[in-house]
Amino acid sequence: TKEEIPQDLTLTKIYEHPTLNFSFKYPDDFTISTYPDEMGEMLVVQGKSAEQSFQMRIEPIDEDLTVITAERIRQDVPDIVMTDTQEVLVGDGGRGVAFLSNDPLFGGKSREVWFAHKQVFYQITAYASADPLVQAVLGSWTFK
16 A cells, blocks of 8 residues: 655755755655765655655766756657656756656656756656655755
8 A cells, every 4th residue: 555645744854965065854754865876876765665755866967057958858868758847946056847757666657856956967756646745855955
């Protein structure tokens, strides 16, 4: 049985990245793990179940890219499925796009948020049902 994400999420803990000068709030009973990745690092924000969690890939980019657009994603990842695309502003400068996709690691229906800030690329992936959590966390995001 899938656990529903409560609509009245209380974000009481604060995660501060040690080098990239960003922070966000998350629920008290969640944990955050970080792992090195081929190109950067991966953060896993874990709730009571996989459906209440999300992962975030963070990679430096070697071009002066100030916004991630749906067109740019399609150029770089031609086979990607993107529906319900919406431009997003994260914090006071992360600009990108949110969309629904079909990531098999997330049951075939995933919420994706891809954005860039100061030559760093952020890719958030979650179960589509975790959208309220992702929105709440991104709504608390700040860049210093």
